[in-house]
Amino acid sequence: MTEVKRLKTRDEIASEYKWNIEKVYKSSKRWEEDFQELKIEALKLKEFPGTLNDPKNLISYLNLKERISRKAEVLFVYAHLKSDEDTANTEFQTIKEKIDGYLAELSSINAFFVPEILSLNEAELLKNIDEIQELNMYKFFFKQIIIMKPHTLSRELEEMLASVSDCLEAPGNIFGMLTNADMTFPNIEDENNKEIELTEVNYATFIRSKDRRVREEAFKALFSTYNKFKNTLTSSLTSSVKNFIFLSKANKYKSSLESSLKPNNIPLEVYYKSIDTINKNLDSLHRYVRVKKRLLGLDEMHMYDLYVPVIDIPKEHIEFEEAVKIVKEGLNPLGQEYLNIFKEGVDNGWVDVFENKGKRGGAYSWGCHDTMPYVLLNYNYSINDVSTFAHEMGHSIHSYYSRKNQPHLYSNYTLFCAEVASTTNEALLIHHLINKEEDENKRLYLINQELEQIRTTVFRQLMFAEFEILVHESIENGKPLNSKDLCGIWHDLNVKYFGPDMIVDDGIDMEWARIPHFYSDFYVYQYATGYAAASAFAKAILENNENALEKYKGFLKSGGSDYPINTLKTAGVDITTSKPLEATIARFNELLDMLEKQSV
Template sequence: MAEVKKLKTRDEIESKYKWNIEKVYEDVQHWEKDFEKLKNQALKLKEFSGKLKDPKELLSYLKLKEEVSRLAEMIFVYAHLRADEDTANTTFQTLKNKIDGYLAELGSMNAFFVPEILSLPEEELRKNIKEIKELNMYDFMIEDILLMKPHVLSKELEEVLASVSDCLDAPSNIFGMLTNADMTFPVIKDEEGNEVELTEVNYGTFIRSKDRRVREEAFKALFDTYGKFKSTLTSSLTSSVKNFIFSSKTRKYESALESSLKPNNIPVEVYHNAINTINKHIDSLHRYVRVKKKLLGLDEIHMYDLYVPVIDIPKEHIEFEDAVNIVKDGLKPLGEEYLNIFQEGVNKGWIDVFENKGKRGGAYSWGCYDSMPYVLLNYNYNINDVSTLAHEMGHSIHSYYSRKDQPFIYANYTLFCAEVASTTNEALLIHHLIDKEKDENRKLYLINQELEQIRTTVFRQLMFAEFELVVHESIEKGNPLNNNDLCTIWHDLNVKYFGPDMIVDKEIDMEWARIPHFYRDFYVYQYATGYAAASAFAKSILEDGEKAVERYKGFLKSGGSDYPINILKKAGVDMTTPKPLEATINRFNELLDMLEK
């Protein structure tokens, strides 16, 4: 009998493949010492309450707040990274729990700041900021707070809203409990005829199965189960939407959409433009369906055929060092400085490479203003892992530039910008891999990978965004929606998006019910806008060379020093126009041309 291959423990992983976390704290004793220091320093914050009218006191408070925040970040990052190395290590789990518990307390010590700033006479506040040189850099931060003044309520009403926040979150919690804990799916037969209990996790494998019977069986079993709970799921989603509308009206926004976008100063036109643009070019997705139907050799294409790969390639084994070289080759258009930073990250211990027993799954980029960027991987030697390396290092190098060029208060970038740098790296890498690939089958596989990325990140997410808009606007107008209404809206959108070749099976009508992001209002469109911005950057970098690279690096260096729309516009990507999204759709069409040849 073959020996079972066991997962390595943390100690068995070579140090060159582990992040250099000791650069944050040498050991737990140093961490504990700083934690005590943090708790003592933070107490001084409360002493500034009621004194911020005096510009010298305001400056002293902001300096102390930065000092406390930077220390808290270091403590927080160390505890969480160590805890993620081995989730069974009780020492580091304890550190994590200690700082997590303390941060709520720290937040309450700073809670007076925004209400007090908003209570001050605006012109006097602006005058003080201009006249005191050291306060100048806080100008954008203060203006951002003042922008929200029309939507900040009285102290009493804010307290009331805060006290019912748990109740307002109840629909999301009910959805989570129902779909994660209470809902069970039937047993189906896999490719070998074995009986397997269907779950949300293994559904992703079954829907990509080469065996069409398996795909269809999994598809019907999943959505028929959701259908049995459609009244409850309709109630949870519409209640969530009503709660969001209630909050937006209470805060005097013109619409729920405005209340979601305005805090980042994003015009509502950006949302509408994205949906309108995708609708103008919906025939590109119809063409994709036709091409996929042909390549799969199907007489009819159904919704359960969408995820099956059209091309197979032999399993690969790519060593991590080779992955680094592949990514660097793909990122050569970004220039020597960028590649040197990338290599510095590899050499100096930014990356925790391999899976070990107890290590957290997935991948992320993290760190803080006073640490190096850190990347968690669970590298498993395939091409998707190579792409993940490019993606996460995109985040980390964005953070590296941002922290190097911005003061602490502007070093963090918004969610609207967060996925741009990571996706730009992925776009440059896949362009490079497709262009240099000589093996026809492998080239087609890579082309299909990028097509699927655009289909799922741009077309699919904007279909989701359109559904959200229809539902919110209907309820805002006082039109209640029942389960048949939601299913009809979803069915009609699928018919529109996938076109005449697609048989839109009735089971898909319940798909809206399994999307957790619908409980975070108007969130999903940012996947599409982020991808479109990245696609536009990649195209200009490849076509315009050094000038485009410098503009792009300007974006990476901007952090949160301005609103995301302005930061992108300065770098040459105007998200208030359809151009970035149109560039992505043009790339989609180019890839379809390659696939059809």
């Protein structure tokens, strides 16, 4: 009997492929010491309620709050990253739960601040900000607070909501534990009839297999497993949505969408216009499905055929060291300074490369002002993994620039800007790969890769966004949703988006249940707007438009020092119009023309 290939444990992964999290804390014991110090120091914050009308007290509070926030952020990042290394490790689960629970308490201690600021004389506060040097940098910060006055509650209510924030995040935590630690998938046979344990990570490889049996088997195994937990997953998602709606209503917003967009001064029209624009251009996606069906030589196009490359090239196996070289070459247009930061990240332990037993799935970039920007990967040797690496390093270098050029107060960029730098890296990488490729077959393969980037990042994410707004509005209007409802909405959206040439298999109806971003309400549309902005930046940089690179680096350095719409506009991209998204769809059509023309 063939031995089943098993995942390595954390200890079996070579140290050079692990992030250097020990640079933050060498042990849980040292973490625990800082955690206890934080709890003692934070008590000093309780001395300030009722005193902030005195500018000296206000300055003292802001300085103390920053010191405590920075220490808490480091504790939080370490605990979560260690937990994500092995989600079944109870030691790190424990410290994660400790800091998560305490942050709710810390938030409650600070909850007096905004209501008290709004109770002060506004004119006098602004005068003090202008005249007192130590307060100058807080001007935009206080402007944001004043604008949000209609949505700010009393001190008592703010403290109450802050104290239960950890409980309100429970649905997302339950989803994460279920899908990362507890849920297991069947073994399947690969192309060589070797039995392999299916995981969320290697599913991405199997669903791209040229062997239709393999991708169909992986598809059915994955979604049949999710279907077994459909009631639990429905409960976790709808509970998360209800919690978000509750907070939206508590803060006097007209809708949950408004509560997500208004704090960052993003017009609601940006969300609806994005969905409307993509719906007006679904013919392009329908055409792509039609072309793909023909190039794959299929009588029927199923959902499990969607990710397989239309061009047959030998199976890739790109070692991580080669991936580093490829990405560095692709990012060359960003200049030597950018490349030096990239090299520093790879050499100094930013990146956790390979999958191990219990490791959180997917990929992300994370960290804080006083840590390195860490990158979690589950690298699996394909060109898609190379692209993911470029994407996450885009996030991390954005964070690096932001933290180096902004004070702690403004060092975090908004979610609306979060996907721009990462996607700019992907756009530059695929452009480089297409242009340098001399083998016509491989070039067609790469053209299809860029088509897939746009399909998955723009069309797919806006389908997600449409699902999300339908779910939120249904629950807001008093209509409860069960698993059949969610599966029905998802099925109908797939039928609409992929068109008449696609057979929408029943298995796909459970796909909504494996999207972690649905627990970060109204996040996914920003992948599409971010891609549109990134495409505009990449095009300007590659065409050597005047000051394009400096404007882009200015965007990277700006952090959260202005509203995201303004930050992008200053750098040359107006995302309030449909033009960036329409230009991206035009590129999709251009690539589709190339694919059709060269594959005849």
